[in-house]
Each structure stands twice: as C-alpha cells, then as structure tokens.
Amino acid sequence: KAGVTQTPRYLIKTRGQQVTLSCSPISGHRSVSWYQQTPGQGLQFLFEYFSETQRNKGNFPGRFSGRQFSNSRSEMNVSTLELGDSALYLCASSLADSFYGYTFGSGTRLTVV
C-alpha cells in the first residue's frame, strides 16, 4: 500500500511569507500528526487531527495552524515566516493514535531566507 506522501519535498520562502504543506496519509488511517525537526530542538510535536478535529496541539505560536479534510488528507500552514521556522516538517499517520504506531512521510524541508 502507498505510504505517507508529503508535498512539496523542498521549499524556500522569504521571511514574512506564508507557506502551506500537504500530507496524504495511508489509506484507512484517520489520524494525522505533524512534527517539526530542527538541530537545536529535535523533534517537536505540532498538532494531531482525527476525523477533521484537532485533538492535541503542541507548544507552538498561533502562526502554526493545520486542518484535516474529510478524506483524511491534512495541511499545515505557517504564516509570517521567521528564520527560525526553517526545519524539516514531518507528517505521520496512524489508524487512530499512538497505540497503533505511526508511519512517517519523507518530510518537507522548509528554508526561510
């Protein structure tokens, strides 16, 4: 079966711009989570969606937002980009929650200049 698909793979944006990242989970998976990975902070949880509802949110500013569609595909948006937002953004899908384990996508590498 197809894995978790994240688009785009690479992105370069300018400070102050906004960006939207996309994630298509494994077919049948209803939970989608987003993580940010940076050299300094490691892997940090952003938010999790299940059946179009946000169930959990990490400690990130309101500039970071997300949503999930009825087909379980998810998008995350970062507005007013800052240099510190440069990171690898990883999406993970699960049947329902961490009990079942997660499958991660290859990530989107965002560079803010």
Added chain:
Amino acid sequence: SQQGEEDPQALSIQEGENATMNCSYKTSINNLQWYRQNSGRGLVHLILIRSNEREKHSGRLRVTLDTSKKSSSLLITASRAADTASYFCATGIQGAQKLVFGQGTRLTINP
C-alpha cells in the same frame, strides 16, 4: 521539551559488532517506539513495545522495556554499514495523541 533522554548521543562501531542504545523517559506511557532516520529524511518505524511487554524482537533488533526504571534499550546485532543512521525512541503518552521523542543516537558503522 523532550521527554526521552538517549544514551549515547553518538556511537561508532565496526561492522559486525552489536550496537546498544538506551532511552529513558519521565511519565507513564502506553508504549515506546523506536525509529530510524537516514540523513535528515523521514522516520522509519522499527519496533513498538507496549507498556505491558518486557522484550520484543524483530529480525536483528531486540528491544527491552523496564517500566519500573522508565527505560528502554535497542540492540542491533551483527551491524551492517546500512545501519548507519540516527535512532530515536519515542513514547506514546497515556491520554495524549502524540509521540514524545528523545534527542536520538547517531550510529556510525565502520566497514
């Protein structure tokens, strides 16, 4: 903030040797999962061990979990050059739909 502490931060061994990585955590968990990451790519799920399990095997991987000590270890036997990667432990927290990751162990297998 990270829940997990991984030890060592970096490990370099010869091909064919065994590699052991340790992970400690702070809160009650549903399960603990190990992931591998190659060169800043996506995370590959290796193994999941539930809080009521003590040991689990998958191919050359052996994971142990000691909930009384809040610690886990990952053993890779007969290492290969292709095992060179970063390894992360992640805890599934009771009541929360998320994983909390450790900082990872950078494993280098020398030919």
